[in-house]
Amino acid sequence: MADALRLFFLGTGAAVPSLRRALPTLAIAFPAETILCDCSEGSQQRLMSAGLSAARIRHILISHLHGDHIFGLPGLLTTQHLLDRREPMHIWGPVGLRLYLEGIASATGHRTRFEVHIHEWEEEETGEVQLERFSFSARRLEHSKPCYGFRICAHPRPGRFDSGEAERLDIPEGPLRRRLLDGESIALADGRRISPNQVVGRSRAGSCIAYCTDTRPCASGVELARGADVLLHDSTFGAELQSLAEETGHSTAAEAAMVARAAGVKRLFLWHLSGRIGEAEDQALLEQARALFPESHLPEDMTSWSLPLVREE
């Protein structure tokens, strides 16, 4: 599927890795580029295992500076340097990211030949950041440390140009057709005015993924996830550890489901699962979420999920 996005759940665990669940990292594979959300220890090897090349990563979005979300960054960057990468890498995250990465570079003497652009967010939210193949926005969530959630959207696809209809309307080939495609109305030589919607189909919105971890359920999370195709949301604990979730700035599976429902997303993936959740507890968590939001799923490490680049009509 060339016109698809594929989400790779490289690590679905939290805080302490287990043999079943590595620490949190999501790869979003576009046809020509892969985005990483967080970069836990061992991510570079799990990318390889998933058949993904780190050379295709141009943007890494870091939620916050707890170790379970960032301890894979230095290795990934060093390996890219050793493999002679030349393309710049952009790493986005909270203030402190530069100190972290530059401290390691100083201590080890590893300086990459390629440029590493570190973008630190100082504000509560970023507004929409337009990039070549996607746009994203980030907002502060509610955690024990400054932490951001993301909404990542594929670009909308322009509507199709209806050549048959253009012929019928006697619109000459060339610049006039281009202006219609670009959304402008035109005037023909005979005085008729043609508006774009007469020959150009409706543009289709790009698919959107919301990534909200680590966090309590909060309004920012709901806003980021509003109408998204997929939401990955903090679901560190089951219902029996509700008070621990509150104390530690995390969510339960049920709380994740409430965010999904409030935001009207199509599908929820429970994310950032505590090592306390063994195989036996998976089903209970899933039931707690599905009671509130039926399209809840609990991914295993190294599984993936595809969705179209643009939304179906």
Next chain:
Amino acid sequence: MADALRLFFLGTGAAVPSLRRALPTLAIAFPAETILCDCSEGSQQRLMSAGLSAARIRHILISHLHGDHIFGLPGLLTTQHLLDRREPMHIWGPVGLRLYLEGIASATGHRTRFEVHIHEWEEEETGEVQLERFSFSARRLEHSKPCYGFRICAHPRPGRFDSGEAERLDIPEGPLRRRLLDGESIALADGRRISPNQVVGRSRAGSCIAYCTDTRPCASGVELARGADVLLHDSTFGAELQSLAEETGHSTAAEAAMVARAAGVKRLFLWHLSGRIGEAEDQALLEQARALFPESHLPEDMTSWSLPLVREE
């Protein structure tokens, strides 16, 4: 085997990990304690896979501050903190180790509840460091960055006290026997002098492991490995990349074998194998080493090797 050491080859690769070979880390499991030599990215999970508990690690020896040898340290320490470790951890390595670890702790805010003692070596060699269950010495090797090799030895086991012979010689039970066990000669009430070797068997030397990576073949490596039971030696390249080994401060398999032979070790494990060495090249490397030192071996990741705690007579 309670009276055995077991070496776990947690990662046998070099610089850039591959699916076959993770980055270099050796675990040496004593009956009640595990030592780590280097700590590459993902080591905490590979320890789990090997059935080893990081809680039993009290000493980590770091050869040098290149990322492939140290990017697993922050995750391992953070996990031990989250699992409520209280026992101190000792980390030994070149100057710069403190800057590396404290920089990460500052940026992430991770401060461990247990004490982390960082021991930095400023001299060319450490002399013998006596610890509870083993001793080690470290010496500067020849690499592009200050790098140390290690010789790690289990404690010698005292000879057995021959009670029957002590009875025959009329040595009273108590302090006099203790002094003989401690290696002192004694005088009996009737004037006879008894020397320890009359009632105490020969002490047996502890097994010794030499770990020499990353390095050119060098005199320090030979000294560390002198008569060792096992040598793990840098063997980054095969013979066809001799000049690259020289340029980058590494060794070829044949050079590793020459060090093993010069040092008179019992067994050599080729270590720190470049990602360029595919399965097809393994055999060639091994032949290059065995031509010079027949007891050469090339370990796979996650395999292990046992040896007795004390040397057989």
